[in-house]
Amino acid sequence: MPEFVLSPNILVIPILITLVVVELGISKAMGRSVYNFQDSITSINIGIMSQFVNATGAVISAFMYAVIEMKYGTFEWDMTNPLTWIFALLFYDFLYYWVHRTGHEVNMFWASHITHHSSDEFNLSTALRQASTGFYFKWIFYMPLAVLGIPVQVFVVVGLIDLLYQVWVHTRLVGRLGWIEYVLVTPSNHRVHHGKNDYCIDKNYGGMFCAWDRMFGTYADEREEEPIVYGLKKKLNSWNPVWSNLHYWASMFKKAGQQDNWRDKLMCFFAPPAWSPDGKSAPKPLSEIPITDEIFVEKTPLSIKLSGLMMTAISAVVLVLYLGTKQQLPGIVQIVCAATAVCAFAFLGYFWTQGNKKEFER
């Protein structure tokens, strides 16, 4: 029987879920509705599934980073010097800006990152809605840190700090924060990032610091006179965690298959998401997009809600057990565990979505 080992990513799980519950409580107390049950449960399920997959996928990033750092690492860094950490955090955040920007502006990377934007809500549970497929490209962008010789331990810790910082900015309950808006990424400027209003598209990519957005012309302030509408222009219409990760891949390959020539086929993968072969690449303004699918918000029977909640609770427990024992499991067992989790979420997500649809049709 493998021994259970407590690691930082396990400790983070109950903290994140507590934060979601606290935000829900505060929003209720304020009389504001910022949560939708199925949406939030789906976000948490997507987060749990991504942990299963990325726990294995992250090995690729860590391996590549460690090897490149060992081979090409130029400088020796004193890990006891705070300046090392400050520099690493700043540079990591700068590189994160480019990872994130590429994730939005190149179709085959957007296919992965779209998962995070597939919620029509914006709350702390949205922060947990992380893609399971991002590990295949993100490591590339962090290689400059490895070449500079930043130790892998520093890289992992600053990466975690940067990621955890980004949790709290996914809220509608915090307004503008004065001068802080000029320095850090805040809930206000991250709301803009998640909006589908015309002025919000491809804006505010920063992770911790908004300086990069200001520097590269992608910064936009939240407009009080124009309430932000969250989510994707083309709605996901599913509570299935696996489909939320794969739907764009499917449509991208389908679109590529329909093209007559190789140039257009390749453009389907490398052009911006709004690209189309006929040149009508401008995205539709928000006013032209019909508001649909309230079905997923309104009519859900208690039995389906409870089954979803139970599934999430069980998955969270299994995830904690998995993360705590993963290091002692052979690689193949880890892959089987991740694959099993994906299959379980695929089936449960499918039935949950079907349940909702049937309820609506009735």
Next chain:
Amino acid sequence: MNSLAMTDSLLLVVTFLIAIGAKYPPSIRIATGLFAAAACFGVLRFTGVLPLPTMHSFFSGLGATAAYPLLAVTFLFSDSVLTNQWRFSSIFAVIAGALGLVASALEVGLWGNAVALISVAALVLRSIISRDALATVGAVSLLTAVVLFALNVSFASLLKPGDFLHLFMALGLGLLGLRARVKMAQTV
């Protein structure tokens, strides 16, 4: 100053001038920019001013795995978005570079040499087929650089294998740059 520092300085000047030249297509500017970075660290290394050998070998590796293919693309598909748009040229460079890093991490030592050789051979073929004298001399120069370096050829105690690489690369890139510039001017 040793010979490697001098020949790398020459390569740096040539590649830097092309990389900052607004009259060149983005693909060749990115490719020469990568070579310029490698040459810059080479000069710092061989003069002893700031020896950062790992930086030099990292950018040299990127040059082999990303810049050579990008250079080949510039001439093989001169009208494509890969050659003429920063966006696609840089995506190409990032992906080719990433493949190179994976090969390096997996200790596939031949990858860089093979990619460079195939890219340059394609360049030579293309320039011969299109009867382009300037590009042919440039491409053959690059091929000579890659082959001599791979064969570890030196000339008495005057020129080391690296010198041949730097000199023939400077000549080849200079001529190919000139060709790309002329072509772009004709297109405009």
